[in-house]
Amino acid sequence: MNNYTQRLLLTVWRKKTTLLVAGLLITIILFGLQYSSRLQQNRNGSAEEADRRNGMVFVEKTTKANEVSLERVHRRKQSREDQNEEEERKDVEEKLGIPNVNLDGQNPYVPKRRIVHFDLKGAPPKIDYIKRILPLIKNLGATGILIEYEDMFPYDGSLKHLAAKNAYSKKQILEIQRAADELKLTVIPLIQTFGHVEFALKHREFIKIREVLTSPQALCPSKNLSLDFISEMISQVLELHPKSKYLHIGCDEVFQMGECELCRLELHDNLFLRHVQNVANLVMEKRAGIKVIIWDDMLRHLSSQTMLDIQLGRLVEPMVWVYAEDIYRFVQPQVWEKYAAVFKTAWTASAFKGAFGETLYVPDARRHLENNLRWLDVMAQQERNFKDGFSGIVLTGWQRYDHFAVLCELLPAAIPSLALSLLAVSHGYFNSSLKSQFIGSLSCPQHTNRHSPFINLLGDPFLWDKLGRCMFPGSPFFRLIYRLNTVELEAQDYLRTTTRNKGWLTEYNLRRNYSLPLRIEELTSDLPRIYHGVVSIARSAFDAMNSIFDNYTISEWIEQRIYPYVLQLERLQNQSNAIKNVNVWPVRPLSPLKDLQRLGVPIIVP
Ligand SMILES: *[C@@H]1O[C@H](CO)[C@@H](O)[C@H](O)[C@H]1NC(C)=O
Ligand SMILES: *[C@@H]1O[C@H](CO)[C@@H](O)[C@H](O)[C@H]1NC(C)=O
Ligand SMILES: *[C@@H]1O[C@H](CO)[C@@H](O)[C@H](O)[C@H]1NC(C)=O
Ligand SMILES: *[C@@H]1O[C@H](CO)[C@@H](O)[C@H](O)[C@H]1NC(C)=O
Ligand SMILES: *[C@@H]1O[C@H](CO)[C@@H](O)[C@H](O)[C@H]1NC(C)=O
Ligand SMILES: *[C@@H]1O[C@H](CO)[C@@H](O)[C@H](O)[C@H]1NC(C)=O
Numbered sequence: 001m002n003n004y005t006q007r008l009l010l011t012v013w014r015k016k017t018t019l020l021v022a023g024l025l026i027t028i029i030l031f032g033l034q035y036s037s038r039l040q041q042n043r044n045g046s047a048e049e050a051d052r053r054n055g056m057v058f059v060e061k062t063t064k065a066n067e068v069s070l071e072r073v074h075r076r077k078q079s080r081e082d083q084n085e086e087e088e089r090k091d092v093e094e095k096l097g098i099p100n101v102n103l104d105g106q107n108p109y110v111p112k113r114r115i116v117h118f119d120l121k122g123a124p125p126k127i128d129y130i131k132r133i134l135p136l137i138k139n140l141g142a143t144g145i146l147i148e149y150e151d152m153f154p155y156d157g158s159l160k161h162l163a164a165k166n167a168y169s170k171k172q173i174l175e176i177q178r179a180a181d182e183l184k185l186t187v188i189p190l191i192q193t194f195g196h197v198e199f200a201l202k203h204r205e206f207i208k209i210r211e212v213l214t215s216p217q218a219l220c221p222s223k224n225l226s227l228d229f230i231s232e233m234i235s236q237v238l239e240l241h242p243k244s245k246y247l248h249i250g251c252d253e254v255f256q257m258g259e260c261e262l263c264r265l266e267l268h269d270n271l272f273l274r275h276v277q278n279v280a281n282l283v284m285e286k287r288a289g290i291k292v293i294i295w296d297d298m299l300r301h302l303s304s305q306t307m308l309d310i311q312l313g314r315l316v317e318p319m320v321w322v323y324a325e326d327i328y329r330f331v332q333p334q335v336w337e338k339y340a341a342v343f344k345t346a347w348t349a350s351a352f353k354g355a356f357g358e359t360l361y362v363p364d365a366r367r368h369l370e371n372n373l374r375w376l377d378v379m380a381q382q383e384r385n386f387k388d389g390f391s392g393i394v395l396t397g398w399q400r401y402d403h404f405a406v407l408c409e410l411l412p413a414a415i416p417s418l419a420l421s422l423l424a425v426s427h428g429y430f431n432s433s434l435k436s437q438f439i440g441s442l443s444c445p446q447h448t449n450r451h452s453p454f455i456n457l458l459g460d461p462f463l464w465d466k467l468g469r470c471m472f473p474g475s476p477f478f479r480l481i482y483r484l485n486t487v488e489l490e491a492q493d494y495l496r497t498t499t500r501n502k503g504w505l506t507e508y509n510l511r512r513n514y515s516l517p518l519r520i521e522e523l524t525s526d527l528p529r530i531y532h533g534v535v536s537i538a539r540s541a542f543d544a545m546n547s548i549f550d551n552y553t554i555s556e557w558i559e560q561r562i563y564p565y566v567l568q569l570e571r572l573q574n575q576s577n578a579i580k581n582v583n584v585w586p587v588r589p590l591s592p593l594k595d596l597q598r599l600g601v602p603i604i605v606p
Contacts, residue, residue: 096454141422209229231282411474517582524576541554541561
């Protein structure tokens with residue numbers, strides 16, 4: 001061996017530690033690069049989808065990363081004994097991803113009533129399912145339920161058209177109340193009496209009480225017939241709720257006012273207030289001492305004097321609703337001042353689902369929790385301004401946005417979000433001290449790793465990862481949604497790639513029957529597998545929903561959520577079959593498309 005090689009080897013031996021460290025660093029960097037390039041790949045595609053996919057695909061990664069970093073936290077603690085418990089606790093809390101809302105930890109604000117809203121205008125659950133949910137919400141701190149019947153109430157007599165064909169029976173309405181009674185849960189019925197009466201005014205019989213002839217949204221408040229109609233509705237609902245001490249009369253989003261001949265000359269504010277006054281009086285005439293609640297949105301812009309003039313505070317209690325995170329953005333401090341001047345008390349309404357998009361199918365539990373925590377903050381601040389404080393909070397759970405909209409997040413997919421937000425409002429905060437109550441009430445397996453967070457709202461906002469093995473009522477549907485998400489993303493991705501990104505199966509190719517058979521083979525090789533995935537989830541959906549919903553709801557949901565993919569994939573299959581059969585092709589140029597003339601393209605088609 002020559003001198004030089006010897007010296008080199010010697011140096012290597014002396015510096016072995018440094019070299020080892022350097023090697024390790026290079027490996028880590030390479031690994032990191034690969035990871036980030038995978039991230040990059042996943043980010044491509046439409047922004048919206050990328051977001052959602054990040055939600056999914058990265059759930060596992062983030063969880064793993066979190067677990068690893070928790071491990072690290074743990075080890076660090078062992079090696080440095082002076083690290084106090086407090087710091088570790090903070091680390092754990094951070095990993096839960098609970099939105100940071102500045103609540104008073106010493107003196108948490110807990111609303112005196114915590115009411116859960118059942119929106120029956122979409123996907124009305126079977127009575128059995130409602131009866132399984134009631135003990136669950138009782139356990140989590142609910143004190144009552146707000147039932148929005150819409151067309152699920154068994155209206156009869158002159159109102160028989162209002163009832164859906166699958167409406168609950170009178171017996172079932174009483175059964176719900178009996179079950180609630182046994183658990184000491186208050187029942188507050190809700191009926192719409194001004195806007196959002198689409199379910200009634202859509203019928204021919206009620207055209208004459210519409211505000212706008214061609215629209216079923218709002219009632220004309222100036223016709224005697226309208227009040228007769230409402231009076232009858234109230235009578236029927238109160239009759240089947242013999243014990244209710246509250247009635248919610250809706251009155252939100254009255255977008256059509258002052259348009260008919262009778263109303264045209266009046267101010268909107270007067271029309272609105274007079275109608276609320278009329279309806280509230282009707283209710284109180286029928287049941288003395290009953291309290292009437294209305295949504296607050298139509299009051300936000302009114303002056304306190306206008307409301308004081310008719311003593312609105314003696315007629316109704318407002319329910320102030322905001323479902324977004326920033327409450328004061330929608331109901332400013334000045335509005336609160338007005339309310340406190342007019343009303344002795346007020347209700348608030350947050351949301352645990354159905355507020356962030358009409359076609360979503362699982363709620364973002366973190367956003368809804370933030371909405372609820374921020375409400376606690378606002379309520380703690382505003383409580384003292386009302387003579388009698390707040391009456392309570394309602395956690396709304398919308399199943400569709402209005403009578404004509406498609407279904408949004410269904411109740412069984414939102415039980416985890418409900419549990420999270422309900423525990424929060426029942427305690428005045430949410431942190432890891434509520435872990436066992438949360439996990440226990442949802443019948444989840446106890447986690448073996450004490451240091452793994454039981455939720456991770458940042459990486460897993462739909463809670464699929466952490467609650468995937470829980471056994472709460474409706475959990476099979478909750479899991480199905482996770483599967484659907486994967487299948488849907490795959491189908492969307494496939495359709496986009498084959499018909500838009502790739503150049504042989506676009507609309508142009510299909511319209512012109514002009515493509516390359518080998519390319520078509522290649523592009524459709526995955527189609528049977530994707531199609532099978534979509535079709536099989538339809539059947540699984542039926543199985544997961546069968547104990548919760550009737551056949552109409554099941555089929556409505558499958559038609560809206562899954563069927564469109566079935567059709568699109570079948571159409572693509574049919575079209576590619578046809579295009580594959582072509583084996584002689586016309587000479588170019590192909591003749592210009594005649595329909596382009598319609599767009600003002602001045603090309604003469606021979
Ligand atoms: C994704 O987009 C980036 C930036 O536009 C691009 O550099 C990269 O090649 C794309 N990756 C894939 C897999 O299409
Ligand atoms: C959770 O919050 C409550 C109220 O602020 C507090 O008393 C309790 O110590 C907190 N628990 C943990 C584990 O952070
Ligand atoms: C409604 O009824 C009242 C009293 O019965 C009557 O005075 C009024 O003219 C009626 N209004 C309309 C618009 O029919
Ligand atoms: C719903 O569909 C199932 C399966 O076809 C059937 O057995 C059941 O009788 C149907 N129920 C109703 C109420 O139509
Ligand atoms: C595809 O073709 C089959 C067989 O001809 C037909 O029954 C089906 O309706 C077609 N589907 C679509 C979506 O066009
Ligand atoms: C495409 O070609 C096939 C095979 O010749 C034929 O059956 C089909 O009708 C054509 N489709 C269109 C849209 O021209």
